[in-house]
Amino acid sequence: MKRTWVGVAAASLVIPGLTAGCRQGQPERSEQFPAGTVAVAIDSATAARNAAREPGALATVVADTAVGWSGQRPFEVASRTGGPEAGHSRLFGTITLPIVLRTRSPALTQYPCTSCHAGSRVTMAARRMPDVHHDIQPVHPDTSGAVCATCHAPEDASLLVLLEGKRAPMDQSYRLCAQCHFVQANAWAGGGHGKRLDGWQGRRVVMACTDCHDPHHPAAQSRIPFRAPVIERIRSETP
Amino acid sequence: MVHLGPFIRTALTSATTGGRRYHLWMGALTLLMLVGAYAYSLQLRQGLGVTGMSDHVSWGLYISNFTFLVGLAAAAMMLVMPAYVLGQADFARAVLLAEGVAVAAMVMCLAFVVVDLGNPLGGWHLMPGVGYLNWPRSLLAWDVVVLNGYLALNLAIPFYLLYNRYIGRPPAKNQYLPWMYISVMWAVSIHLVTAFLLAGLPARPFWNTALLGPRFLASAFTAGPAFMILFLWFVRRTTTYPIPEGAFAKLALITTVAAQINLVMLLSELFYKFYWPTEHGINAKYLFFGLHGHHALVPWIWTAIGLNVLATGALMVHSVRQNVRWLMPACATLFIAVWVEKGLGLVIPGFIPSPLGEIVEYTPTWVEMGVTIGIWAMGMFVLTVLVRVALPIELGDARSPYLEQPSTVQGARPRATRERYKDVRPFRTR
Amino acid sequence: MTDGRAGDLPERGDDGSLLQKPVDRRVALGMLLGGAVVGAQALSACSPLNGETPEEREVRVLAWQEYIKGNYRFMTEEERAETIARLEELATLKRREDVTIQSTGAQPGVVFGYAFNISKCQGFRSCVEACINENNLDRRAETQYIRIFEMTEGEVNFDLGDATFQHEVPAEGHFYLGTQCFQCANPPCTRVCPVGATWQEPDGIVVIDYDWCIGCRYCMAACPYWARRFNWSAPEVPAEEVNSNQHYLGNRARKKGVVEKCTFCIHRSRQGRLPACVEACPTGARVFGNLLDPDSEIRWVLEHKHVFRLKEDLKTEPRFWYFTD
Numbered sequence: 001m002k003r004t005w006v007g008v009a010a011a012s013l014v015i016p017g018l019t020a021g022c023r024q025g026q027p028e029r030s031e032q033f034p035a036g037t038v039a040v041a042i043d044s045a046t047a048a049r050n051a052a053r054e055p056g057a058l059a060t061v062v063a064d065t066a067v068g069w070s071g072q073r074p075f076e077v078a079s080r081t082g083g084p085e086a087g088h089s090r091l092f093g094t095i096t097l098p099i100v101l102r103t104r105s106p107a108l109t110q111y112p113c114t115s116c117h118a119g120s121r122v123t124m125a126a127r128r129m130p131d132v133h134h135d136i137q138p139v140h141p142d143t144s145g146a147v148c149a150t151c152h153a154p155e156d157a158s159l160l161v162l163l164e165g166k167r168a169p170m171d172q173s174y175r176l177c178a179q180c181h182f183v184q185a186n187a188w189a190g191g192g193h194g195k196r197l198d199g200w201q202g203r204r205v206v207m208a209c210t211d212c213h214d215p216h217h218p219a220a221q222s223r224i225p226f227r228a229p230v231i232e233r234i235r236s237e238t239p
Numbered sequence: 240m241v242h243l244g245p246f247i248r249t250a251l252t253s254a255t256t257g258g259r260r261y262h263l264w265m266g267a268l269t270l271l272m273l274v275g276a277y278a279y280s281l282q283l284r285q286g287l288g289v290t291g292m293s294d295h296v297s298w299g300l301y302i303s304n305f306t307f308l309v310g311l312a313a314a315a316m317m318l319v320m321p322a323y324v325l326g327q328a329d330f331a332r333a334v335l336l337a338e339g340v341a342v343a344a345m346v347m348c349l350a351f352v353v354v355d356l357g358n359p360l361g362g363w364h365l366m367p368g369v370g371y372l373n374w375p376r377s378l379l380a381w382d383v384v385v386l387n388g389y390l391a392l393n394l395a396i397p398f399y400l401l402y403n404r405y406i407g408r409p410p411a412k413n414q415y416l417p418w419m420y421i422s423v424m425w426a427v428s429i430h431l432v433t434a435f436l437l438a439g440l441p442a443r444p445f446w447n448t449a450l451l452g453p454r455f456l457a458s459a460f461t462a463g464p465a466f467m468i469l470f471l472w473f474v475r476r477t478t479t480y481p482i483p484e485g486a487f488a489k490l491a492l493i494t495t496v497a498a499q500i501n502l503v504m505l506l507s508e509l510f511y512k513f514y515w516p517t518e519h520g521i522n523a524k525y526l527f528f529g530l531h532g533h534h535a536l537v538p539w540i541w542t543a544i545g546l547n548v549l550a551t552g553a554l555m556v557h558s559v560r561q562n563v564r565w566l567m568p569a570c571a572t573l574f575i576a577v578w579v580e581k582g583l584g585l586v587i588p589g590f591i592p593s594p595l596g597e598i599v600e601y602t603p604t605w606v607e608m609g610v611t612i613g614i615w616a617m618g619m620f621v622l623t624v625l626v627r628v629a630l631p632i633e634l635g636d637a638r639s640p641y642l643e644q645p646s647t648v649q650g651a652r653p654r655a656t657r658e659r660y661k662d663v664r665p666f667r668t669r
Numbered sequence: 670m671t672d673g674r675a676g677d678l679p680e681r682g683d684d685g686s687l688l689q690k691p692v693d694r695r696v697a698l699g700m701l702l703g704g705a706v707v708g709a710q711a712l713s714a715c716s717p718l719n720g721e722t723p724e725e726r727e728v729r730v731l732a733w734q735e736y737i738k739g740n741y742r743f744m745t746e747e748e749r750a751e752t753i754a755r756l757e758e759l760a761t762l763k764r765r766e767d768v769t770i771q772s773t774g775a776q777p778g779v780v781f782g783y784a785f786n787i788s789k790c791q792g793f794r795s796c797v798e799a800c801i802n803e804n805n806l807d808r809r810a811e812t813q814y815i816r817i818f819e820m821t822e823g824e825v826n827f828d829l830g831d832a833t834f835q836h837e838v839p840a841e842g843h844f845y846l847g848t849q850c851f852q853c854a855n856p857p858c859t860r861v862c863p864v865g866a867t868w869q870e871p872d873g874i875v876v877i878d879y880d881w882c883i884g885c886r887y888c889m890a891a892c893p894y895w896a897r898r899f900n901w902s903a904p905e906v907p908a909e910e911v912n913s914n915q916h917y918l919g920n921r922a923r924k925k926g927v928v929e930k931c932t933f934c935i936h937r938s939r940q941g942r943l944p945a946c947v948e949a950c951p952t953g954a955r956v957f958g959n960l961l962d963p964d965s966e967i968r969w970v971l972e973h974k975h976v977f978r979l980k981e982d983l984k985t986e987p988r989f990w991y992f993t994d
Contacts, residue, residue, distance in 0.1 A: 183994075184994070186973075187973070187994070190966065190969035191958070191970065192786070192969060192973065192992070195948075196966070198943075199937075199941040201941040202941065204966075222837050222839060223791075224836075224838075225834070226793065227794075228794075228835040229797075229811065229832055229833065230811050231597055286900065286902040286925035287925075288901035288902035288925075293901070294889070294897075297899060298890060356884050356926070357882075357899065357928075358924075359883070361881070361883045361884075364740075364864040364881055365864055365883070371739075371865045371881075372864070373863055373864060377860065377862055380863040383863060436887075440891050441893060441984075442857060442890070442894075442983070521828065589890075594894060595816065595830070596829075597832065
C-alpha cells in the first residue's frame with residue numbers, strides 16, 4: 001500500500017516535469033487529470049513501451065479508475081439487433097473486476113485542446129504554428145462528409161461528441177467508439193479485444209481505443225515482420 | 240564352478256585363434272569399429288548437430304537401423320520355435336547360431352539407441368531404483384525392459400547349453416525348455432513393442448495404423464530367416480559344423496511365406512492411403528510420389544519394393560529355393576530390400592511433412608554413417624566371437640580339462656598353462 | 670618351460686600363426702610395466718589433476734553433484750533449493766552470469782488458458798522476437814518456440830500454410846495463425862517419456878527437467894503440434910542478452926542434447942505477469958489468463974467467441990484456442 005502512495009506522489013511530481021519538455025510554453029494543464037485519477041505502476045518495460053507506442057516511455061502510467069465497474073455497466077449504446085433488448089439500450093457485460101483505464105491525454109502532445117481552441121474560434125500564439133493539425137485527413141467514419149465536428153465538440157475541443165447531445169472527455173474515447181463499434185467494445189470490456197498492461201491476475205489495466213487506433217485513420221499499418229524462421233536446421237561446422 | 244575358469248579361457252582362446260583370413264576379418268572389423276568410435280567421439284563432443292537430423296526429422300539413420308535390427312533379433316525365434324516347440328530336428332543344430340545372431344542384433348540395437356541419445360551419460364536415469372522408469376506408460380520404457388530381457392535370455396540359454404556340453408553333462412530339458420518357450424513369446428513381444436512405440440503416436444498418421452505391428456512381424460520374418468540362410472550357408476562352407484539341407488529348405492519356405500504376407504500388407508497400405516487420399520496420407524504421398532517438389536525418398540522406396548517383389552517372386556519358385564546358386568542372391572536381395580523399406584521407408588517418412596505441414600528432408604552425414612558402420616561392424620564382431628566360441632564346444636572339440644579323459648589326464652592336478660589347453664584344437668576350417 | 674632367454678623361443682606358434690608366438694614371461698612383464706609407467710606419465714601431463722584452480726575445482730564438484738541428482742519432480746523443497754543454488758553458482762562461475770532461478774510452484778486455483786485471435790494477427794512476429802529474448806533461446810541455431818503461419822483465406826490447411834514469409838504484412842487474401850506449445854490437458858508427450866523428465870504441473874504448464882532428460886526425442890515424435898525443440902548443439906546466448914530472471918523449469922540455461930519448449934513464460938506467469946508473447950503483440954491478438962477464474966478474459970473469449978482448436982480429433986485437449994473477431 002505504501003508503495004502505491006509513494007508511486008502516486010512521485011508520478012504526480014514526475015510526469016508533469018517530464019512531459020513539460022514536449023510542450024513548449026503551453027498553458028498549465030490543471031485539468032489534465034480528472035478526479036479519481038491514480039498512478040499505476042507497470043512493472044514491465046515491454047508493456048509500457050508497447051502501450052505508449054513511443055520509445056522510452058514511462059514505466060509509470062497515469063490511469064483513470066473507471067467508476068462503478070462492480071455490478072454497474074461501463075457504458076451504454078443503442079442496440080442494432082432486434083433481440084429482446086431492441087428499443088432499449090443494450091448493456092454491456094457484467095464486469096465484476098475493477099478495471100483501470102489508462103488515460104490517453106498524457107500522450108497527446110497538443111492537449112489540452114483549449115490551449116488554442118476556444119469554442120469555435122482558434123486563438124494561438126505564433127510559436128504554436130507548428131502544432132496546427134492541417135495533416136489530419138479523417139477517413140473515418142467515412143471518406144465522404146467526415147468533418148472534425150462529427151466527433152469533436154464545437155464548444156470545447158477537448159470533449160468528444162456522443163449521441164443525445166452528451167459529451168465525453170478525451171480519456172474516455174471508448175464511449176464514442178462504442179456507439180458504432182459496439183461489438184468490439186463488448187469484446188474490449190470482456191477481454192477479447194485490446195491488451196492488458198499489467199499481468200493476468202487481479203485488476204485489469206487497459207487502454208482506451210485511441211491508444212492503438214488512430215481515430216482519424218484507424219486502419220492497421222502494415223510493416224515488415226521480424227525475421228522468418230530458418231526451416232532447414234542450421235548445422236554445426238564439422239562435417 | 241571349477242569348470243568356469245577353463246570355460247572362459249577356452250572361449251577366449253577360441254575367439255582369438257585362427258588363420259590369416261580370420262585375423263584379417265577381425266582386423267577389418269576392428270578398423271571399422273575404430274572409425275565408428277571416432278565418429279561417435281565427434282558426436283559426443285559437439286552434440287547431435289553433426290548428424291543430419293533436425294527438429295523436423297528428429298529420428299534418422301540410428302533409429303531406422305534400430306527398428307530393422309529388432310526385427311532381425313526377433314526372427315531368431317523362427318528357428319527356436321520349430322526346433323523346440325514343433326520338434327523339428329533339422330533346426331536343432333542351427334538354434335545356437337540363431338541365438339548368436341539374436342545376441343549380436345540386440346547388442347547392435349542397444350548400441351543404436353545409445354548413440355541416438357542426446358544425453359547418454361544420463362542413461363542411468365532409466366534404471367528403476369536410482370532413476371525413474373516410466374513403465375508401463377511409456378512404450379520406450381517397455382522397449383528397454385523387453386530388449387534387455389531378450390538379450391539376457393539369449394545369453395543365458397546358450398550359455399547354459401554350451402557350458403553343460405563343455406563339462407560333458409547333457410543339458411536338462413526341464414531346465415532350459417521353459418525358457419525356450421518364453422523366448423519364443425518374448426521374441427514376438429520385442430518386435431510388437433517396437434511397433435507399438437511408433438504406432439501409438441496419434442501425431443504421426445503414417446505410423447498410427449493397426450497394421451504397423453503385423454507389418455513389422457512380417458518383414459522381420461522375411462529378413463531374419465533370409466539372413467539366417469545366408470549366415471548358415473557361410474558357416475557350412477567355412478566350418479565342419481553340420482547343418483542339414485532340411486534347415487535351409489524350411490527356412491526358405493518361412494522366408495517366402497513371410498515375404499508374401501509382407502507384400503500383401505504393403506498392398507493393403509497402398510490401397511488405404513491412395514484409393515481415397517486424405518490429409519492423413521500425406522506422408523505416404525511424400526514417400527511414394529513426392530510432395531511439393533520434394534522427392535528424395537521416391538527412388539529408394541520404389542527400388543526397395545521392386546527388389547522385394549523380384550526376390551519374393553523368385554523364391555516362390557520351388558527350384559530357386561532348392562538351388563543354392565539362386566537362393567543366396569534372392570535372400571540377400573530380400574534382406575537389402577527389407578532394410579531399405581523398413582529403415583528409410585518407415586521411420587523417415589513419418590516425419591515428412593511435419594505435423595504442421597513443413598517439409599524438411601533428411602540426409603545422413605558422414606558422422607552418422609561412420610557410427611552406423613561402426614555399430615554394424617561391432618555386431619559382426621560379436622557374432623563372429625560367439626560363433627567361434629560356440630562351435631568348438633558343439634563339435635566336441637572343446638571340453639573342460641577337469642573332465643576325466645583317460646588318454647591324457649594324470650589325476651586331478653591342474654596341468655601347466657601351455658599343456659592344459661593342448662587338447663583344444665584350433666578352430667577347424669575347410 | 671624355457672629358461673627365459675628370448676633367443677630360445679620359436680618365432681611362430683605351433684600352427685604357424687603370429688599370435689601363437691610364445692613370449693617369455695619376464696620380458697612380457699617388463700614390457701607391460703614399462704608401458705604402464707609411460708602411460709601414467711602421459712596421462713598426468715595432460716590431465717586436469719595437474720594443477721587446478723580453486724574455481725575449476727568448485728565447478729567440477731558442483732557439476733558432479735548436479736550430475737547425480739534426481740528428478741526435480743520428486744525432489745523435496747530442500748533438494749530443489751540446493752540444486753537451484755548450485756545452478757546459480759555454476760552460472761556465475763562458468764559464464765559470469767548473475768542469474769536468479771525461481772522454483773515457484775503452481776498457484777492453487779489457477780489453470781492457464783490461451784486464446785489467439787486470427788483476425789487480429791497481422792504476422793508481425795513481435796511475439797517471436799520477444800520470446801527469443803525472454804527465454805534465452807539459442808541464437809546460433811535460431812530456435813523459435815513460436816511459429817506464425819501465413820494461411821490462405823478460406824481454410825485452416827497446414828499443407829498450404831507458409832511460415833517462411835518475409836514480406837510486408839498483412840498480405841492480401843491471407844490470415845495469420847500462430848502455434849507454440851499448447852500445454853494440452855491430455856498431453857501425448859508426457860506419456861511417452863521413458864524417464865519421466867516431462868510432466869504436467871497443476872497449473873497446466875507442461876514442463877521439462879532439462880537435467881533429467883536423456884535426449885531420446887520420443888516426446889518430439891509424439892507432439893502433434895510440433896511444439897518441442899531439441900538442442901542439437903550447445904545453445905549460445907550473448908552475455909548481454911541473457912534474461913537473468915529464470916525458472917528451473919523454464920528459461921534457465923539449457924545444455925546440448927536436451928529437449929525444450931514454450932512454458933507460457935513460467936517465470937513470469939507464476940508471478941502474475943503475462944507471457945512475453947502476449948505482452949509484445951501490438952495488435953492484442955493474444956489473450957492469456959486463468960481458466961478457473963470466471964471473470965478472466967480467457968473465459969470471456971471462450972464463452973462469447975467462436976473458438977476452435979487444432980487437431981481436436983486427437984483428443985489432446987490443448988489449452989490454446991483460436992478465435993475470430
